[in-house]
Amino acid sequence: xxxxxxxxxxxxxxxxxxxxxxxxxxxxxxxxxxxxxxxxxxxxxxxxxxxxxxxxxxxxxxxxxxxxxxxxxxxxxxxxxxxxxxxxxxxxxxxxxxxxxxxxxxxxxxxxxxxxxxxxxxxxxxxxxxxxxxxxxxxxxxxxxxxxxxxxxxxxxxxxxxxxxxxxxxxxxxxxxxxxxxxxxxxxxxxxxxxxxxxxxxxxxxxxxx
Numbered sequence: 290x291x292x293x294x295x296x297x298x299x300x301x302x303x304x305x306x307x308x309x310x311x312x313x314x315x316x317x318x319x320x321x322x323x324x325x326x327x328x329x330x331x332x333x334x335x336x337x338x339x340x341x342x343x344x345x346x347x348x349x350x351x352x353x354x355x356x357x358x359x360x361x362x363x364x365x366x367x368x369x370x371x372x373x374x375x376x377x378x379x380x381x382x383x384x385x386x387x388x389x390x391x392x393x394x395x396x397x398x399x400x401x402x403x404x405x406x407x408x409x410x411x412x413x414x415x416x417x418x419x420x421x422x423x424x425x426x427x428x429x430x431x432x433x434x435x436x437x438x439x440x441x442x443x444x445x446x447x448x449x450x451x452x453x454x455x456x457x458x459x460x461x462x463x464x465x466x467x468x469x470x471x472x473x474x475x476x477x478x479x480x481x482x483x484x485x486x487x488x489x490x491x492x493x494x495x496x497x498x499x
Contacts (some may be wrong), residue, residue, distance in 0.1 A: 323403050331384070336378030342383055349388045350412040379406040387417060398424050403440050410444040430455060431463055435473050438480055460489045 326340030347354035374381050383397045384405060386498035393405070402424050407416035425437050426449055434457050457464055461484075464470055474481040 330374055330381060332378040332381045333375050334377045339378070339382060339385060346388060350411045350414050376404055376408060380408075384408050384417075388414075391416070393420065399428075401435065406440050406444050418444070422449055425449055426452065429432060431460060434460075435464065435470070439473075439477055442477075442480060454483065454487055457484055461488055 326342055328341050328343050328346070329338035330341055340476060343357050343486040347357055378382065380401045383393060383401045386397075387393045387405070392399075398405070398420075402421055406421040406425070408414070409421055421444075425440065425446070429437055429452065434453050438450060438453040438457060440446075441453055464484075
């Protein structure tokens with residue numbers, strides 16, 4: 290094996306990848322500097338609308354693509370298009386940053402992972418779903434297990450749901466006495482039942498002679 294040639298080929302591939310990433314980063318600049326936007330996305334908390342590009346959103350989400358193609362209001366001039374999203378301003382901005390560059394900073398992921406999970410599920414963004422599920426799985430702990438179980442149920446993360454449920458059952462003495470558990474149980478009665486059933490030890494079925 291020619292080590293020198295291997296090292297050189299590896300360097301060429303690395304440089305090519307870096308050049309490709311720099312080329313694709315033009316999408317980020319288009320978002321950051323609001324280059325020719327054609328849609329305004331209004332957050333739910335009355336924050337300022339965020340300019341974006343329908344073409345890119347359509348490429349990232351089949352749901353958004355269908356929405357843009359089927360609803361006549363999206364045929365209007367760019368300055369007149371405004372759609373209200375169920376996300377707060379910071380959450381929506383983080384989602385758009387991801388759609389433009391495929392990356393979410395660790396800090397923003399920690400702050401907005403639940404909102405991003407819901408958006409990824411609603412607008413069918415598989416890559417974002419995968420990233421959110423991985424983050425939730427990695428940071429599962431006593432302080433967030435109930436919330437993770439809830440979001441795993443809503444967003445259909447079966448493996449994460451099973452893991453969170455097992456974690457809660459294993460630490461049941463903490464959760465049944467935790468502040469806020471009663472309110473959480475009222476909000477999620479089906480999950481409360483699931484936890485209760487998982488906590489009840491399985492008993493052997495008795496047989497009776499005839």
